[in-house]
Amino acid sequence: MAVKLDGKKLSIKLTNDLQVETKTLKNQGIIPKLAVILVGDDPASRVYVRNKHRMAEKIGIESLDLRLAKDTSEAELLEKIALLNNDPTINGILVQLPLPDQINADRITKTISPKKDVDGFHPYNLGRLFVNDPYAIPCTPNGIMYLLREYGISVDRKNVVIVGRSKIVGRPLAALMLNQNATVTVAHSHTKNLSEITRQADILVAAVGRVNFIQAQDVKPGAIVIDVGINRNAAGKLVGDVEQTEVGQVAGYLTPVPGGVGPMTIAMLMKQTIEFAKWSKQEK
Structure with a gap:
């Protein structure tokens, strides 16, 4: 019988560790903050986004919940991302996939700042990963x-x-x-x-x-x-x-x-948001 690789159990342990780390960072004036954008009303996407916000709240990460209508244009979404890219209080940006047909997902991915790309999908971050010099990792x-x-x-x-x-x-x-x-x-x-x-x-x-x-x-x-x-x-x-x-x-x-x-996927999303917050402080 195979040994179970229990991601749920491990994610709970990691979450507890991240709670402690976040509390320490806040005492240093560093407040990790994640922005999540959901376009449309896909039921599965709503569940995923809700779970991410709940996990962020549990750990102590601030989260910004941006809900956009299904008929939102690509230009409107790009404008939202540009504002988040330029907001120094936002450490991570995540656009929930899939996106409606009128929006090009690749163009959206490339617009997110590589330093705020918590999903790790930006070509810059994928390139760094392939040359063994990773910054953000999927x-x-x-x-x-x-x-x-x-x-x-x-x-x-x-x-x-x-x-x-x-x-x-x-x-x-x-x-x-x-x-x-x-x-x-x-x-x-x-x-x-x-x-x-x-x-x-x-x-x-x-x-x-x-x-x-x-x-x-x-x-x-x-x-x-x-x-x-x-x-x-x-x-x-x-x-x-x-x-x-x-x-x-x-x-x-x-x-x-x-x-x-x-469970490990969401836990690593939170871990990467915290890492971004620390790196952002160091770069100032």
Whole structure:
């Protein structure tokens, strides 16, 4: 039976540590502040934004909640971001995705100041990550690396297979793994003989957004399996990209869904906001 990589438990510990750090910073006159912009009324996005504000409040981070109508123009959103970029009290800016069709998400990402880009999606920050000089790191990959470290799992000399090549998870995670001396294969929808490749992985990461995409026969016995997927199955239950029951009989370690990678993502968002606040003070 696989050992559960409990992101929920670890995120609680990290949250407690961040509460202490935030209190210390406030005593020094440093008040971390995060601005979150939600365009439209997507139900899932509303839940994600609410959870982020609740976590910020719990830790002691000030949060600015900006809600914009679904028909907001790209120009209007860019204007809001420009104001936040120039506001010295704002340390982090997050625009909740997905955005309505009339708004180009890439253009929005590039407009956020790299020094306030808590998501770590700006090309400048992704470039720094790939040359092993990171500033902001995408929160889900950062959370995965933190989770592995806390469980004493080194990626050095490991064969890592990441299924999924998004700018949010797959690509930045590959860079983080390479920076720590792993041998990395990034697989995707055009990869041939995928199961043969995944069975070679010491660490297998599934980030494709498809219910139970990874089955037991795709996993090397004893492998460390990271399930990044957040999906709803036919019954409406929250499940990942990994078939948890049977894979749990084969893998050595496995992140559950829910309670694995998800809680770490929000915790790392808060941690990065605090880091930005400290760096901003140092630069003055």
